[in-house]
Amino acid sequence: MxxxxxxxxxxxxxxxxxxxxxxxxxxxxxxxxxxIGSDYLGWIDWPSSISQDWLKNLNDTAKDIRDKSNVLVVIGIGGSYLGAKAVLEALSKNFQPFKKLEVIFAGHLVSGTYLKQLMQYLDSKEVTINVISKSGTTTEPAIASRFLIQYMEKRYGEQASSRIIVTTDGKKGALRSLAIAKGYKRLVVPEDIGGRYSVFTAVGLLPFVAAGYDIEELxxxxxxxxxxxxxxxxxxxxxxxxxxxxxxxxxxxxxxxxxxxxxxxxxxxxxxxxxxxxxxxxxxxxxxxxxxxxxxxxxxxxxxxxxxxxxxxxxxxxxxxxxxxxxxxxxxxxxxxxxxxxxxxxxxxxxxxxxxxxxxxxxxxxxxxxxxxxxxxxxxxxxxxxxxxxxxxxxxxxxLDINPFDQPGVEEYKMNIFKFLKKPGYC
Incomplete structure (x- = not known):
């Protein structure tokens, strides 16, 4: 190779x-x-540091998804969806894109039309959702999560919690707190790996292995x-x-x-x-x-x-x-x-x-x-x-003498959105 x-x-x-x-x-x-930025260099040796227990947990989670569902909805934006999307699109067949499980992405854009039509489509499917966000407060996936979690709870009642998986920070954050309160299964985004470098973590790998592809080879x-x-x-x-x-x-x-x-x-x-x-x-x-x-x-x-x-x-x-x-x-x-x-x-x-x-x-x-x-x-x-x-x-x-692992400019548009929408603390 x-x-x-x-x-x-x-x-x-x-x-x-x-x-x-x-x-x-x-x-x-x-x-x-x-x-500089060394706090986010965990991805450097991540592929060789993955344990068999970690892999078994991921494979077991993927099997559980397939046993319950024929569609996995992955909610994320940026690095929380692009890695998985890239791998799945590269390996899938044209006109037969799903090997063992259909994977659909949401939260990567804000569109009422998309979300409404997605939920209508899901009505005829058995569904699991995977919410991916380190903090749980990133606006676009948080909006999609609100709609889709409500959809799951209305459709599945008490069983909804067994069909919702979150991939988030292991120690803090709104999504982690919600998962603990609701009893959702949790997977961890490593603290020292940023979103665009996370394709080989649970962020990118769970959708990939749930769809039936060979995680060991990747x-x-x-x-x-x-x-x-x-x-x-x-x-x-x-x-x-x-x-x-x-x-x-x-x-x-x-x-x-x-x-x-x-x-x-x-x-x-x-x-x-x-x-x-x-x-x-x-x-x-x-x-x-x-x-x-x-x-x-x-x-x-x-x-x-x-x-x-x-x-x-x-x-x-x-x-x-x-x-x-x-x-x-x-x-x-x-x-x-x-x-x-x-x-x-x-x-x-x-x-x-x-x-x-x-x-x-x-x-x-x-x-x-x-x-x-x-x-x-x-x-x-x-x-x-x-x-x-x-x-x-x-x-x-x-x-270029640049820190590869931060993205300060991304925050600027968010601050303006919060001001325009009069989010508390930003008015």
Whole structure:
């Protein structure tokens, strides 16, 4: 298992003695947990520190959900839903998205239409809900929780408490207090792991394992990545290489990164990546703006801008080498569409050619490029990839002299909402 990273520029020219020293300093701060924001570095060794008892509890909880229900509603926002959504979308089949249990997300937006239609849909299902919030007071999921807990209590009466699971702080918070008072099963968000780094905790894993996917394989991929990427080697560690290249491009006048893929299964990995890097780096007037495109669809919408627009962006291709299922173009007798020249070509091969052609065109248009390739899309490789991005993000933010683990700007809009709505204490 490996992640292949290629760069359109000359990587060796970036490696000054000063940069190597800074990378060593960052590495030491991460792995001794003494750097800025170190209180939230619990995710670094989390995959290898999970006990069999912890896994058994999670698997037992997932089995209990499946025994009672055919739908799990996960209520959360940001890192409390994007990790699970990314993993589920990446591994599910088109048109058959649910392996053993349907998983639906709520609380990631405020929409009366969505919630009303969701509850109408749930009327014909057997339901468990999983409320995810460290504090229990984050407005969007708290609103959804109020409606859905009331729905569960009205529908199931005294049995509702056995169908409500909370994933929250282990020591404090409104959601923890509610769970104790109502008798809900509790899972813990580790105190030293922030939301966007929580995909391998109960936050991301319970929906994943409840849906019937292989938790052992996902965590094995993360464990392998944890071991591989802890080596401070600027020449061979792709996580460090990615961080160094990004920093150089940022310093060279490219403040926007586009994560491009040809695989629609990776759409929510892109969304998870955007939160990971956006919240980790976007501070103090600094940071690379993360955005994403799905090719070849977006070649017919944003492709023009990428090719000929303002030269402020660089492109990172996220590629998958092998696919499980594919189709091959066959020869047509009439050939009215003039596609017989493609006979014998698989659609995965077509997408690879499309990548090469796009890469050349965009390079000629002045767009620097990185290519990140994984062998295939399964639990193990996905766990490996997500951990790769997490550790690369930490290095990237530290190279900008930014704390990767706080998000002070997120609080600003919340304060304004509370003032406008005249929340007590904010008027």
């Amino acid at each position: 490996k992640i292949s990273l290629n760069y359109s520029g000359n990587y060796s020219n970036l490696l000054s003695p000063e940069l190597k020293l800074k990378i060593q300093t960052i590495h030491d701060g991460i792995y001794t947990k003494t750097g 965590l094995l991929g993360a464990k392998i990545a944890q071991q591989e990427f802890q080596i401070v080697d600027v020449e061979n560690n792709p996580a460090i290489q990615y961080a160094i290249i990004r920093k150089n491009l940022y310093d060279s006048g490219y403040p926007v990164e586009i994560l491009a893929t040809f695989d629609d299964k990776l759409k929510y990995v892109q969304e998870w990546w955007k939160q990971l890097f956006g919240e980790s780096e976007g501070k103090d007037g600094k940071g690379i703006f993360p955005t994403s495109v799905l090719y070849s669809t977006d070649l017919h919408s944003l492709g023009q801008y990428i090719q000929d627009g303002k030269r402020m962006l660089f492109e990172t291709f996220l590629l998958v080498d092998k696919v499980d299922e594919d189709l091959t173009i066959v020869e047509s007798f009439q050939n009215g569409d003039d596609l017989n020249y493609l006979s014998g070509l698989s659609l995965h091969e077509f997408n690879h050619v499309c990548y090469e052609a796009t890469s050349i065109a965009h390079l000629q248009g002045g767009v620097p490029q990185i290519a990140i390739t994984i062998d295939q899309l399964d639990e193990r490789h996905l766990g490996h990839l997500l951990y790769f991005f997490m550790i690369a993000c930490a290095y990237s933010a530290y190279l």
